[in-house]
Amino acid sequence: MIPLFFRLESFYIIGFQTLPYISIYIIFLAFVYVVTVLFNCLVIYVIVFNHCLHTPKFMAVGNLAVIDVILSTSIIPNMIKVFFMKDNFVPFNMCFVQMYVYYAFVTLESFSLAILAYDRWIAICFPLRQNSINTLQSMSYIIGLTWCFSLGIIAFAVGIMTQLSFCNSLKVFSYFCDYSSMFRLTCNDYTMQWTVGTSFSFLILVVPFTLICLSYVSILVTVFWMKSLDSRVKALATCTEHIILVAVFYIPLIIIFTISLDLHFIDEDLPVLSLSLASCTPPCVNPMVYSLKTKVIRNRALCKGKRGKKKHSF
Template identity: 50%
Template sequence: MIKIYIFKDNFIEFKLCLTQIFVYIVFLSLESHSLAILAFDRLIAICFPLRQNAINTTTTMISIIIAIYAVCISISVGCIVSLTHLSFCNSVQVNSYFCDYAPVFRLACNDNTVQWTLATVLVLAELLGPLSFIVFTYACILIAVYRMKSVKSRFRALATCTEHLLLVAIFYIPMLVISVLGYFRLGLNQEVRTIGLSLSSCIPPCANPIIYSMKTKKLRNRVDLVFQRICANKRCSCSSTSQKIN
């Protein structure tokens, strides 16, 4: 991306293009499943608080993460292998700001039915699957919160889900819009597609550590202390200025 925008050089070798597609699909899939894992953690914490330590053990989470890595890498490898059987005899200009799976196989001269099928499986397994699980978990969470007698407890339980729901909306809404329009082969403005992919690809991974680390009490107190020092310094400078004027 830096090479394209700064040096205006948008040429990329076919093998490097395949590598870029593989890396993008893997990390996009991992981000989607990570949001599902966080939803699972919220489900256990709110619906089964007394059994949280017994269910969310280190062994359980490591097993889930290994299984997700295996699924994401397997699907990505299948997509890459399918692209090697295509012939590109006409245009080789990818209609995206990076090598994306669908824009690349659409350039093929021969039949790309297998690639369309894999793209559908990719959307179902890596987007709609985790999203459906997230919706299910929050339905269970809402039922559990509704059964709580204390309004304060309800508010506290829902407050722990705010950051996660924000990341879910930022990630899934643009990706689903782009995927649905692409599946039905409807026209989509290139700039809109670029903005949507950038929003889903960059913001959640960058915002995730910031949002969740701010919930740590020590870090939050440290940030408050820094702001208090800044405000105190400004007050001192203002008071010294007023004394000089007097």
């Protein structure tokens, strides 16, 4: 017998229902969103209109800034609409559009951090060949490849979700139409959710994180063999900002998923709250920690490494 296919017309977002003072948290996220958009747009503007910053490194930084703006825009304005305007109604198609945009740009965020790790790896491990290996053309190819892969793999995942039958409820227990919460509304076996969810988590988080770890192992080996202590300190100092970004993005997600698997939450709103904070904070922190280093921007803007005075720096 062919199973019936149930397609609902809409869903209702009902996350954060039991948390006190949720309005204060939403106000905080609104502030985070404004800061995220302003600082990242400033970074994009400076990079685009300053020819001194048209380098592979700053192409990767600009790519991260674009991703941060779109990622924040995909969730925070909708959260404000849901909890301040009390409009938690989401049409069927719009729900999956939001799911697609969010997960596509979380994937791109993860891979953009791997691209920045690649830039540091080339600069430190192959300093004499840096300009020939890490060119604007090669960086544009790498960025374009990650965009095609991320948008394609998430389109495939969301496409599978749209073909499932939804029969359990209209209520999505989350702050947006997220994958796991939506799957709980289907008539399908949860083993399928575990398999699909694990596979895509591996692709969008584990693979980039593994590449980042491998690049830093290689960097540490190279730094260890440097004869000068000053060279070691200088090389490692150029990685500080990137390491902070990796920690801000990955550690909260790892902790949340580990606790969710191993422990049972008394208040089921808490993991949703934690995940929302982990998703919204990195795009705000990124430009302040990495991109808006005043010294770097000023040095580049003043073209301190002009032709004839080209001096290699990590």
